[in-house]
Amino acid sequence: MKTIVKHRLFWPSASLLALIVINTIARGSFVKITVRDGELYGALIDILRNSAPLMLVALGMTIVIATRGIDLSVGAIMAVSGAVSLQIIAGSDEPDNIGVVATAVLAALGVSLVLGAWNGFLVSVVGIQPIIATLVLMLAGRGVALLITGGFITTVNSEPYEFIATGYLLLLPFAFVLAMVIVAVVGFVERRSALGVLTEAVGINPEASRLAGVRSRGIVWGAYIVSGVLAGIAGILYSSNIRAADANAAGLLIELYAILAVVLGGTSLMGGKFSIAGTVIGVLIIQTLESTILFLGVPSAQSPVFFALVVVIVVLIQSPRVHTWGRKLFGGSRSRDSSKPSSDVEVAA
């Protein structure tokens, strides 16, 4: 039991579980899942489906943060990506043609990759601080998206394109399956190759890593490219869901939610050690909370306050210092962890 509690994913998982339990107590139908025409339905399934865009963006954010960076431009890249793909589909004569849709998707991903590479170039080659470098695109990106759509909200009717966000595969929403496959692939590449540990090395100590021969420029650059492409996929999911490219609303504030998800998942904003599984849990916490607001019927005017309150509680639950206070209040016995957080320990004499 003690080792379970000490696992770094324990408190994020416990928070997620607590949210689900609270919802279920409030209304039992929350956990009810029904099968209709070989497709699963229910509040939990909606959470999984809706979490897909944030899942992808937060995944990219996790890797960027691990390199000591931050990517504020993800929302803007989503807008550009959606605008590119819908503009291509809307401009073609056969919006239902799978070839047209594939071209649109690939073009959108290509543009996202270029935008990610631009961010990476500014950070790793020019040496601009990440927050400033990505702020450029965050501010300019939506303008670019409006330029592409000609200032309008482009709408389309394309069945193959809509499938991406609303379709089903093997009982589950296709969007969720897609997000999980991508998470699994990225996680596999990071941990099965040495990319993960080299990324952490660069994030913990860039100069020592450089002197140790790590190609840190490539690793940092790559992180922003991955983040850009993942934001591009998220942009496609978003535009597919609403069948429109809304340059102003697509991915609005998603960079902040993604950062929140990364932190809830236990990755430090200081860079270094990162946890993809933690980020997945962080995203599910945020998405469950969004559903809770709808489910409990919190008036929309008050929902930001409610959201903020719950986030504060979740963050407090995870704080090591709060754990110490908790042990002092309820444990009675003097815990030695209290005065020696393992992260600050120096054994040197």
Added chain:
Amino acid sequence: MTLTQDSAVPPMIEMRGITISFPGVLALDDVDFTLRAGEVHSLMGENGAGKSTLIKALTGVYAIDAGAISVGGEERSFHSTADAQAAGISTVYQEVNLCANLTVGENVMLGHEPRKGGRIDWSAAHRAAAEHLAGLGLTIDTRSMLSSHSIAVQQLVAISRAMVLDAKVLILDEPTSSLDRGEVDNLFGVVRGLRDKGVAILFVSHFLDQVYEIADRITVLRNGKLVGEYAIGDLARDQLVTKMIGRALNELDAIADSAERAVDRSGTPVIKAEGLGKRGLLEPADIDVYEGEVVGLAGLLGSGRTELVRLLYGADRADSGAVEIAGSPVKITSPRHAIDNHVAFSSEDRRAEGIIGDLTVAENIVLGIQARKGWVHKIRKAEQDAIVSEYIASLDVRPANPNALARNLSGGNQQKLLLARWLATAPQLLILDEPTRGIDVGAKADIQRKVAELSAAGLSVIFISSELEEVLRIAQRVVVLRDRKRIGEVDSSAVDLDGLVDYIANEGKGTAA
């Protein structure tokens, strides 16, 4: 040095059976420590022996897992540094922890300012501060900024602050490491004065000479365990060192002939640089190293030693010069490029430029080869384990736990970690910048022996150290730098320590040339 054991008066500090463990490390194991009023007591041990941990237990930074601490015969438990201060224990650290942007007087009196009508009476405060400072023989303007004074003066200010707090126990943690001889004498005068007034003083220093000069009694720790407590007169220096490292120091003699070893300089040098320089950093300098040769770089701090090897390694880019590796010309533009050419470099700044603190011992050791292989081909777990356990054993890294975080290791062990990282890449030229700085005798001997051993087996080494004895013991040839310029080269068998010092000072016109 009259030590009368008066059993009626309880010792100022009595620590019994102190045990503290960190994840993976037993930092202190059932240690006893006694500090009496009116003595200067020195705590000795290698890096990682547990000195810092014991001090942190005494100052309330760490909670103890087992054992008891009594102050003046009364058992206390410290939950914070404030508890320890309230019990009369004050600490003066190597890096002075005062407010540099306040005046001297404000620092001395902080929190104890005399008040008049609810407001601070500043002129009284400064008068009181001046009195306290004068008590330590220090007459400076109490209204001057603390930061305008030298470290030595700042330390004395910190001590007078401890006196304002009415400290009965004063802990001096490496107080002399950045002081010159005169300042040390002055500090020791103050320390003796306080001792005579009945203050119990705990003095921690790496400098054996100073310990023998000031201490009345010594407690030795090794690997987190108590070795023993001795009156200073009962323990000769070599005995002390033997107790600290747990074996006799004469092992160093085994490497004494490294410098005498003949090196075959008839072939092509492993590396040869001509006119290597960079404007503002280093005037164009030559250096060559042959197979199996150790070339020392000697010179004062800032003489261009580090600059030269950084240019050689590509850590900084040279703007002039030509480099040949094994006879073929190369242009080294990055560390990575140097590594591909079998050149390895261990920086003088272990923490900032060496170890990756939040990664484990194993990950740090493997990092060099992994970086060279690229991220795609991860070294298999079994292979990693084999490499890691081999180097942990051959370099005697402690704790021998591959999963410990690198930053939790002591300086000497971090240095061994870096040595392991580079040796694992099988370099032909190994550049070591101050590999033994700030580490204890035992680890120092380990590292010197390893360098001597590897060079005898054919590895070429460039060895930089501020300790000239060390350079003369290991290197066959010594390149001397001064004022960012190479001033010459000496054969280390043809020169003794005084000769080398003379050479450095007199720009090659001395007796050694």
